[in-house]
Amino acid sequence: MVLVLLVLVFLPRHFSIQQTSDLxxxxxxxxxxxxxxxxxxxxMAWDKFSSKLSIDISxxxxxxxxxxxxQTSSADIEITITEISQSxxxxxxxxxxxxxxxxxxxxxxxxxxxxINHSLKGTIHSTVSGGIIVLYIxxxxxxxxxxxxxxxxxxxxxxxxxxx
Numbered sequence: 001m002v003l004v005l006l007v008l009v010f011l012p013r014h015f016s017i018q019q020t021s022d023l024x025x026x027x028x029x030x031x032x033x034x035x036x037x038x039x040x041x042x043x044m045a046w047d048k049f050s051s052k053l054s055i056d057i058s059x060x061x062x063x064x065x066x067x068x069x070x071q072t073s074s075a076d077i078e079i080t081i082t083e084i085s086q087s088x089x090x091x092x093x094x095x096x097x098x099x100x101x102x103x104x105x106x107x108x109x110x111x112x113x114x115x116i117n118h119s120l121k122g123t124i125h126s127t128v129s130g131g132i133i134v135l136y137i138x139x140x141x142x143x144x145x146x147x148x149x150x151x152x153x154x155x156x157x158x159x160x161x162x163x164x
Contacts, residue, residue: 015134016121017141021149023114025156027086027107030114033152034105035089036062037079043151044144050074099124099133116152118145 023030033039038061040046047053050072058067064084070077075095083090087108093101101122108115120141124130 014121014123015138017119017138019118019141019145021116021145022110023116023149023152023156024112025114025152027109027114029156029159030116030152031086031107032062033155034107034116034148035084037066037068037081038062040068040079043148045147045151046070046144048147049140049143093120093122099126101137116149 033043038057041055041057046055052071052073054071056069058065060066061068062081062084064081067078067080070079076097078094080092080094081089082092082102088104088106090102090104093103095101099122101120103118103120106117108117118141120137122137124133124137126133
């Protein structure tokens with residue numbers, strides 16, 4: 001038991017996640033969905049990750065200072081847009097009024113492809129459970145990024161099909 005506690009205490013509580021994916025699509029198809037917080041619950045399938053979920057999204061939801069408040073079965077989360085441009089959105093996440101994370105989404109054009117880069121970094125301040133929370137956040141970030149990319153691909157395919 002002591003060994004388990006020692007391992008938990010020494011798990012890293014700082015993290016940095018980098019994710020990248022390419023999509024066949026245009027900025028006009030992706031940016032309105034990815035850079036607007038009102039679309040994040042569906043894009044990232046938030047309802048799949050918590051048995052209890054309450055979401056409150058500010059209006060407007062795609063401007064500097066826009067935010068989302070989430071109450072889940074395990075945490076209260078606030079996401080706020082801290083900077084936004086044509087090609088990049090930066091945001092902050094506050095978990096349980098204690099743990100601060102910083103994220104960034106950027107869009108890069110490459111011929112007919114769009115590269116989406118996502119980064120998320122932060123520190124979890126809980127001494128014993130911090131390492132476990134970091135592992136959970138890494139897993140959740142991977143699942144949500146994959147869900148977002150898959151949903152964006154589906155949206156682009158449906159839009160292209162409608163145009164034909």
